[in-house]
Amino acid sequence: MNMDSLDKSKRRKFWDTFAYATEGIVTALKQERNMRFHAISAVIVIAFGLFFSITKIEWLFILVSIGGMFSLELLNTAIERVVDLATNEYKPLAKQAKDIAAGAVFIFAIIALVMGIVIFLPYVLKLFL
Numbered sequence: 001m002n003m004d005s006l007d008k009s010k011r012r013k014f015w016d017t018f019a020y021a022t023e024g025i026v027t028a029l030k031q032e033r034n035m036r037f038h039a040i041s042a043v044i045v046i047a048f049g050l051f052f053s054i055t056k057i058e059w060l061f062i063l064v065s066i067g068g069m070f071s072l073e074l075l076n077t078a079i080e081r082v083v084d085l086a087t088n089e090y091k092p093l094a095k096q097a098k099d100i101a102a103g104a105v106f107i108f109a110i111i112a113l114v115m116g117i118v119i120f121l122p123y124v125l126k127l128f129l
C-alpha cells in the first residue's frame with residue numbers, strides 16, 4: 001500500500017466513525033422513547049432561550065445540559081443493549097448494570113432541570129411581575 005492509498009483509507013476510517021455514530025443516534029431515536037423525550041425537551045428549551053434572549057453564558061449551560069443529556073442517554077441505551085446481549089435470563093448483575101446506568105442518567109437529568117430552573121425562572125418571573 002502506497003502513502004496515498006494509506007492516507008485515503010485513514011480518511012475513510014475517520015468518516016466511517018461519523019457514519020456509525022450517526023447511525024447509532026438515529027437507531028436510539030427510533031427505538032427509545034426517552035431519546036425522543038430529550039429531543040422534544042431540547043427543542044422547547046431552545047425555543048424558550050430564543051424567546052427570552054438568554055445570555056451567552058446561559059446558552060453555554062443549556063448546551064452542556066442538552067449535550068450531556070443526549071450523551072448519557074445514548075450510553076445508557078448502549079449498556080442496556082449489551083446487557084440484553086449478554087443474557088435474557090434474570091441476573092442480579094444485569095439488574096445492577098441497568099439500574100446503575102439509569103442512575104447516571106437520573107443524576108444528570110436532575111442537574112439539567114435545576115440549571116433550567118435557575119436560568120429560566122427569573123425571566124418567567126420578570127414576565128409576570
Ligand SMILES: Nc1ncnc2c1ncn2[C@@H]1O[C@H](COP(=O)(O)OP(=O)(O)OP(=O)(O)O)[C@@H](O)[C@H]1O
Binds near residue numbers: 087088089094096098
Ligand atoms: N436480565 C435482567 N436481569 C435482571 N434484571 C433485569 C434484566 N433486564 C432488565 N432488568 C431490570 O428490569 C427493569 C426494567 O428493565 P428494562 O431493560 O426493561 O429497562 P427499562 O428501564 O424499561 O428501559 P427501556 O424502557 O429503555 O427498555 C430494570 O430495573 C432492570 O434493571
